[in-house]
Amino acid sequence: MMKRLLFLLPVVVFAVIAGYFLWGLAPERDPRDVPTAMLDKPVPDFDLAAVPGLNVPGLATADLAGGGVVMVNFFASWCVPCRAEHVYLSALTGETGVPLYGINHRDKAEDAVAWLAELGNPYQRVGADPGRAAVEWGVTGVPETFIVDDAGRIRWHHRGPLVPEIIERQVKPLLAALAP
Amino acid sequence: MSLRSLLVALSLLLAAPAFAVEPSEMLDDPVLEQRARALSAEIRCVVCQNESIDSSNAEIAHELRVLVRERLVAGDTDQQVLDYLVARYGDFVLLRPPVKPATYLLWFGPFLILLFGVVAVFVFFRRQRAAATLPPALSVEEEARLARLLGDQAAEEERPEKA
Numbered sequence: 001m002m003k004r005l006l007f008l009l010p011v012v013v014f015a016v017i018a019g020y021f022l023w024g025l026a027p028e029r030d031p032r033d034v035p036t037a038m039l040d041k042p043v044p045d046f047d048l049a050a051v052p053g054l055n056v057p058g059l060a061t062a063d064l065a066g067g068g069v070v071m072v073n074f075f076a077s078w079c080v081p082c083r084a085e086h087v088y089l090s091a092l093t094g095e096t097g098v099p100l101y102g103i104n105h106r107d108k109a110e111d112a113v114a115w116l117a118e119l120g121n122p123y124q125r126v127g128a129d130p131g132r133a134a135v136e137w138g139v140t141g142v143p144e145t146f147i148v149d150d151a152g153r154i155r156w157h158h159r160g161p162l163v164p165e166i167i168e169r170q171v172k173p174l175l176a177a178l179a180p
Numbered sequence: 181m182s183l184r185s186l187l188v189a190l191s192l193l194l195a196a197p198a199f200a201v202e203p204s205e206m207l208d209d210p211v212l213e214q215r216a217r218a219l220s221a222e223i224r225c226v227v228c229q230n231e232s233i234d235s236s237n238a239e240i241a242h243e244l245r246v247l248v249r250e251r252l253v254a255g256d257t258d259q260q261v262l263d264y265l266v267a268r269y270g271d272f273v274l275l276r277p278p279v280k281p282a283t284y285l286l287w288f289g290p291f292l293i294l295l296f297g298v299v300a301v302f303v304f305f306r307r308q309r310a311a312a313t314l315p316p317a318l319s320v321e322e323e324a325r326l327a328r329l330l331g332d333q334a335a336e337e338e339r340p341e342k343a
Contacts, residue, residue: 034226037270044268106239131243138268140226140240 036157044136048127053113059127065152069178070099072146076107077115079142085161090122102126
């Protein structure tokens with residue numbers, strides 16, 4: 001009996017290895033994905049001045065608690081995926097009414113102003129970040145988007161542009177669940 | 181010509197490995213700067229992924245190098261600096277994964293496989309030695325029975341097939 005079971009061993013080993021390959025090749029798995037450590041933590045301490053020339057105020061930690069659910073989006077005028085997601089972000093804020101706050105990452109003020117003048121400004125507040133705020137938020141690059149609940153806790157974090165599929169599958173259900 | 185190529189080869193040998201640390205980032209205190217360099221070599225640049233912030237030219241690596249130095253100047257221990265970064269980027273930011281239950285398999289797995297191999301080799305050689313020692317010779321009764329069985333078979337084969 002034991003001997004017979006031993007013959008099954010190669011099959012079992014093959015099945016385990018094939019399982020790993022299947023997991024490794026799954027199209028939805030991105031091996032370069034950086035895990036987020038910020039989920040369910042309070043928003044970090046930061047205080048960013050407004051972008052000069054832009055007619056919206058800056059952004060600080062105090063603006064993110066007690067004001068209902070808000071979205072925080074890191075963007076820059078030099079960032080191509082930011083341009084791609086801009087239209088979806090604008091549509092989302094128009095549709096849901098959830099305030100969108102921006103953090104303008106490593107950008108020239110005049111470039112940011114021109115970029116928002118060209119594409120439209122969906123942000124109610126925009127803080128100018130020379131680089132440190134991104135580290136405080138655990139951001140690796142632009143664009144990245146967070147959803148912050150009424151208590152000022154980070155409930156969702158996405159690296160990369162917000163495409164319609166992610167908005168429909170993740171953002172909208174979460175916003176609906178967090179809304180009072 | 182050969183002298184020149186020799187000189188080129190020599191100068192290549194003498195060239196120090198390039199680091200990304202810019203002079204403006206360096207601290208005046210050589211002890212703190214040394215700690216910052218050692219720490220930077222352990223921290224992953226989160227956009228270039230397999231480079232440490234000590235050798236990466238990415239902007240975020242520059243930001244993290246400056247931050248590491250700021251925290252060291254502020255009096256943080258090395259561990260406090262790493263904890264600060266892990267709280268924001270997770271264990272991913274460490275180039276050397278920490279030893280904890282989730283990474284036991286990673287750290288000890290190779291030794292486990294080695295142990296399996298040693299046991300397998302041991303068992304294999306023991307079996308081979310057991311096979312090499314022949315069983316005791318047949319007894320008289322067994323010889324007689326064997327002859328009878330073989331005889332039967334021979335008789336069977338000689339018998340012509342019935343149609």
